Amino acid sequence: MGLFDRFRRRETGGPASSGLTRLPRSHGPSGLRARLEGAMARRRLRGWNPPLENINALVASGGPRLLARARELVVTNGYAANACEAFASNMVGDGIKPSSLIEDAAVRDRVQRRWLAWTDEADADGLTDFYGLQAMVAREMFVAGECFVRMRLRRSEDGLLVPLQLQLLQSEMLPFEKTETAANANRIRCGIEFDAIGRRVAYHFRRRHPGDSTDRGDVIPETVRVPAGDVLHIYRPIDAGQIRGLPHVAPAMVRLFLLDQYDDAELDRKKTAAMFAGFITKTAPEEALIGEAEADLDGAALASLEPGTMQVLLPGEDVKFSSPADVGGGYEAFQYRTLLAVSASLGLPYHLVTGDVRQANYSSLRAELVEFRRRVQQLQHGVLAHQLCRPIWARWMETAVLAGVLDLPGYPAAPGRFRAVQWIPPRWDWVDPLKDIQAQVLAMEAGITSRRKVVEATGYDVEEVDRENVTDARRAADLGLSYRTGPGETQGARATPATRPEVGDGASATDPPTEQE
Known part of the structure; x- marks a missing residue:
């Protein structure tokens, strides 16, 4: 019996074993070590020592630079810009719209009509309607990972149907570096003020955007405190306890940036190579060829040819035409794999990021769209509907009742009965x-x-x-x-039966339909 056989018998248990039942390897110390292999410091993992930092610390230190790079990337990179629009259009489309669940049909219809009229006045800047604001919020979530919506009450003389408007504030308006203790002993973390039990009580916004050089003025203090009840912070929390959002494009930023640089370098290389049609070697440099111009300051002369030119070369002269190297057969495969990784990082289907459907078919498109729509529905209901639409609906209804726009008897006693609503995604x-x-x-x-x-x-x-x-x-x-059909009817073998005669017309309500029916 060899050495390896003895070792194998000792490991698995054999005649020399004590006769006790041994646990499977997956449940013993070896199985535990295998499951904890990522925590070991062996040769392969010796250089892998990530810092144990909380996500809030990472966002506070790298948030401004990450945000600046994300905004530049979406503006300058075509794939990132296309992915941003695809993300917003699938998330919001033409709007996530409410369907009131008030039991009284007349009251429900009146509330829906008042809401529809108010959506045209919702934007404080007057540039779009409420559903256009939803699309702007979705874009900000892609680029910055978060967006702030300030609900602003208006005066009666402003002439609004409901004296309430919404103001969108970018992530830069809330300073990442503002982490201190407030005068009232509350903690301010990344611009958000928390009370003693961790509730958000206020946001300390900048008065002006730090990157807007057209809006100048000396205003002291630099930030203004806005109560948390008037501000909606729209972001997708990735980790427990996260207080600021991360750009949705963040996982793909490095690949997109490097791929863009690679494409630019490849284009410049091809452009430079295409500028030289050929190179001429002469035994007598003083003799000019047909079409040769005078030498420039560096002593280099250029010769241009016209169609149909036949050049006679002297003995010893030679012409070598330029043959620039091609990108190679692996260029397209490399681009495909890189953009496939980018699409996976963004959580978007490949064809939505690139517009390339050459390798797609019905089954593959449907399979990836089903998974993508699950992710989008999660964000629609868990983020946009919950963090944005739901509180705006409640504030709008309360403001409309107080302003006398809506007459809802019993609202002060049971507001929840009137606020019940279902948000319908596109x-x-x-x-x-x-x-x-x-x-x-x-x-x-x-x-x-x-x-x-x-x-x-x-x-x-x-x-x-x-x-x-x-x-x-x-x-x-x-x-x-x-x-051919009316509402509620279908065609073919499963067509809806026609309406039966009424009982008063000489037929029973239980009579079977006639042949004509």
Whole structure:
């Protein structure tokens, strides 16, 4: 028996063992060491010594530089700019819209109409509506990782339907370096003031953007304290206890920057090589070729040729044409793999970042869109709807009631009954509309889902769609128009049966439909 055989028998247990039942390797000390291999200091991992720092410390120290680089990258890099727009358009689209859950239909309709009218006046700068502000917030989340929304009450003489407007503030307006103890003994961390039990009580904003040289003036103090009840901090918390946001583009910033430099260098190399068509070697430098110009200050002469020129060379003269090196067959594969890693870092499908769908098909597009939409829905409901839409809806309703715009009896006693709302994200465009709609129709007919859920998946309120259907049907009947289908009907073998005769017309409500029906 060899040495290795004896070692193997000792390790696994053999005739020389004590007869005790041994645990599997995965449950013994060896298995534990294997699971903790990342904590060992062996040769391969000897140089891997990351600092044990909290995410807030990292953000406070590197936040300003990371933010500046992210903004420049989105402006100058085409892939980053395209990814930013794809992120915002899929996150918000034409808006995450409310559907009030008030039981009284008349009150619910009145609230929805007042809200729709107010959305046009929501922007304090007057540049867009409430849903346009949502898109701006989504872009800021991609670039800066966070955005601040200040809810500002207005005077009655301002002429607004509801005296409330929203002001968007960029991340730079809240200084990362402002970490101190306030006069009231509260702690200020990265510009956010916390009380003794860790609640946010105020934000210390700069009065002017630090990078805006067009807005000058000597204002003291530099920052102004704004109560936390008037400010919404929109960001995605990655770690527990995180107080400031990180740019969504951060994991892909280095690759995008280096890839951009590589592409620029490759373009300059090809451009320089293309400037030289050929090189001429002469035995008698004093004799000029056809088309040769006078030498420049460095003694170099250039010769240009016209179409159809036939040049006779003297003995010993030679012409060598330039043959610049190509980028090689691996250039496109390298670009693809790099951009694939960039897309994975951003959490976006490859074709949305690059616009390249050459290697895509129906199955691959649908597979990656399903996963991407799960991530987007998580951000829609957990961040935008919860941190932005929900508190704005509550503040808007409270302001509208106090201003007399909404008459809601019983609101002061039970405001939660009137604030109940469901936020409907934008609809998803289908890869194969026919198959998806057929699947939804079958699901409704089988009772697996409701028509409300199906309609809301398209980004619309089911009650609004019903009102439009009633209006369209009444108008078509008044004009004597007839279409192939009406609202609520489907085509084919699973068509909805026609309406049965009323009991008063000589038929029973339980009678089966006639052949004509």
